[in-house]
Amino acid sequence: MTVCTRYAPSPTGSLHIGNVRSGLFAYLFARHHRGRFILRIDDTDRERSTQESLEEIIASLQWLGIEWDAGPPDRRYFQSSRFDRYREAALRLLREGKAYPCYCTAQELEAKRRQAERERRKPGYDGTCRDKPYEAGLLLPDRNSGRNYTIRFRSPREGQTVVEDLVKGHSVFQNSELDDLIIFRSDGVPTYNFATVVDDADFEITHVVRGDDHLPNTPRQIQIFLALGYTPPAYAHLPMVAGPDGKPLSKRHGATSVFAYRDAGYFPEALLNYLARMGWSHGDQEIFSKQELIEYFGFEACGKSPGIFNPEKLLWLNFHYLKQRPPAQLAREVIPFIEKRGYKIPGDEKWLEKMVVTLRERAKTLVELVDFAHFYLSDDIKVDPKAAAKFLKPDIAEPLKALAEGIAALSDCSESAVQAVFEQVLARFGLKLGQLAQPVRVALTGGTVSPGIYEVIAVLGASRTVERLNRAVASIGA
């Protein structure tokens, strides 16, 4: 049997990095086994599902390079288009006495739940309607037609359900702990636990890979599989990812959606690598290409304990990918980030490449790179007053002037040519490199931190350099 896994997000919000990790693992497992990976949209909750978040999910997965063999835009992979199948399955359960109508109202159930809690009993459904006699020809609920009841699954009360989990191992659940859950709501919409089972069966999912928050649902789902006459799939429940404070990841932790990282200048390779490495490992290796991930991935190497999201390590990984990026590619990728800041790029692609090369060991994200690039991209340089006070003093005016003249006379403003001019000026004034480089740096960049001074000048070009040098000399004179 060929392996088939699925990722089944519900389009009710952004695609969360903790959530997408489950999708990634399902994807890697399928690819590793040369199986199929399905993207299914769990949109039975029509109130909360939005087109916008569907689009975000799809774009996020595409950006990450997690491609699906079946799924959107094919409507068959939307739960909202499969209601006939759910009705059919539910009706069958009803006919076979494996499900029953429940006439308890939401208010009554809520009251019972509170009562049970007060008496410290378990809050599950008490089975009030479970033993009502079967009504032949009973229809599924439909509020519009006045059929205001729900359908509950008649869960076995004896015995136990064993979950053999590929990650967590063996877990035993007493069936007496499982209450009769609603599989069809009174508005005629199937509930998650039911729709999921019908889908997983129909699509022949062999391995259900998901967050371990679903583990308590699993015995219930297994019972539904059995009632429907299907063989349950294998399960792999991944531990969850928490924020740095150990609490579940949420907006409180700042950026958590895939889009947020994309927009913050992270690379998909870095995010993928990071996500894979948390909760899974392959010896001491830290850097993995997507191909390596696919080649090495397996549930036996997945940890069982929850992980804490570490933004610093992600940043480090991103830095790694940034450093080793081919300059032409990096130049291309940084353009949208430059434009977003409203800069007009003062050069061609080759120029951008040169610029980016001087910056890539100093920035960890594309956004940071653009931050650093301000003095390259704009001539509106604000000189830091403290830096000016320290380095732009009267006795440096003459050397700066001489340097400006030397550079102005250059036919080719290359790093080595610039270096030669520096050496002449240094010799003439009896200065050490540091004594000249820092003032020049302040004059050209406005601050005391920048790439190597020859590189900066080579990228800036002679005219912009001379202009800034002269401006600095003028400011000293004033």
Add this chain to the structure above:
RNA sequence: GGUCCCAUCGUCUAGUGGUUAGGACACCGGCCUCUCACGUCGGUAACGCGGGUUCGACUCCCGCUGGGAUCACCA
């Protein structure tokens, strides 16, 4: 509260009865150096507790403690 899951440096982890408990991020220090970085060398830092099993437990078993998840007409 019931049920289920989990437990090695601050964090991600390697480890599968005998190791100076290894790597990575972060942090600290040296070197490199025109600044900042990069790079490089080195350092601080962990087996939650208590019982067993065993010649020997980080490793196996039990208990405790501590975390987490879940108990909806949400997914």
